[in-house]
Amino acid sequence: MPSNTGVVTVSDYLTCDAPNDLDAIFVCGASPVSKNENQTLENWLKKQAKRNVGLGGVCTGSHLLAKAGLLDGYRATIHWWSIANLRDEFPQTIVSNHLFEVDRDRYTCSGGTAAMDMMLFLIGKQHGMSLASSISEQFVCERIRTHDDPQRIPLQARIGTGQPKLVEAVQLMEANIQEPLSSDDIAYHVGVSRRHLERLFKSNLDIVPSRYYLELRLQHAKQLLTQTDKAINDIGNECGFSTAPHFSTTYKSFFGVTPREERKKTHNKVSIPLQSDRKKRQLWKK
Structure with a gap:
């Protein structure tokens, strides 16, 4: 089967x-x-x-x-x-x-x-x-x-570090997908300077905060595209993209396909119908 x-x-x-x-x-x-x-x-x-x-x-x-x-x-x-x-x-x-x-x-x-x-x-x-x-x-x-x-492993394990300020910054990002915070806002809430925040991300994750945040939002968008039937424009808005073209262009630059192509690819996965009679069962035995 x-x-x-x-x-x-x-x-x-x-x-x-x-x-x-x-x-x-x-x-x-x-x-x-x-x-x-x-x-x-x-x-x-x-x-x-x-x-x-x-x-x-x-x-x-x-x-x-x-x-x-x-x-x-x-x-x-x-x-x-x-x-x-x-x-x-x-x-x-x-x-x-x-x-x-x-x-x-x-x-x-x-x-x-x-x-x-x-x-x-x-x-x-x-x-x-x-x-x-x-x-x-x-x-x-x-x-x-x-x-x-x-279900999910602790954030410290997911990002590979227990650095408290970095963990706090990522938690803020994950909690604010629809209305993204600026790097200055994140630094303020965490209690560090923007430059120090950038050093934390670069030294621990080898990425700048803005890029890490963008990838979080895009991964969330992919999850919604593949797991739900929500309208593509609504998904873009839910992930902090103000316009459909911006969402489509950014998504394609990261994943290599547009949001529409992503959804089509998911829905076009091979469908195997249920075998419903004994004759078909016999074919598998041959």
């Missing part, structure tokens, strides 16, 4: 002939969120939910569960890139920014290594923490993170 990224996995069953005594089903997604319709899969998942089968979403798999209405009234999470989109699109789902969420018979995680933490938690819940710890040790996993651990 080929995925959207072209990776082929040999499956034991198709949805049409899967066993009826399943304990749990996990939908594994990837970034960006797939915009492809798959009503056959959604209907099958709804059918399993009526049978009280536990349903899980890994990374953007949570989006598909929410789209099918299977997370209504449940606590759930998703990869941090997609949290805002999930909240906007499915207000009936209680979306958290936690590492993973286990709410009754719904299991969702942010993806990546968080899937292991969630599975170890479920193993511990079913069979005891002694077994979960033994499995964790086999995987050379230092510790089993809890569900409310943050």
Whole structure:
């Protein structure tokens, strides 16, 4: 069974002939969120939910569960890139920014290594923490993170320095994407001169503050272009670009494509339809 990224996995069953005594089903997604319709899969998942089968979403798999209405009234999470989109699109789902969420018979995680933490938690819940710890040790996993651990690593680790004034400056930038502050404003709020602020960025990150700030805004714009359906002009405004041409030109100079081309590239990712009959399954066996 080929995925959207072209990776082929040999499956034991198709949805049409899967066993009826399943304990749990996990939908594994990837970034960006797939915009492809798959009503056959959604209907099958709804059918399993009526049978009280536990349903899980890994990374953007949570989006598909929410789209099918299977997370209504449940606590759930998703990869941090997609949290805002999930909240906007499915207000009936209680979306958290936690590492993973286990709410009754719904299991969702942010993806990546968080899937292991969630599975170890479920193993511990079913069979005891002694077994979960033994499995964790086999995987050379230092510790089993809890569900409310943050998804993103601390800012100090992300930028590679614990220099307090520099960390404070970056926090200000991240909190003011839509209405960017000037370097003078940032220096004032941090309590250093502009020249000292520039030295901090240059010596620790090898970049000037204005360029670092611009790249932050552009990365946020890319996140919105690939993870949401917001209008391109609105995204430009949300990321501090006053005009559409300025946004388009700046974006292309950094990423090599215009915002419109970025979105088209995302939406044109290969779509692999769900195999829905046994005949197609036999073709994979040959």
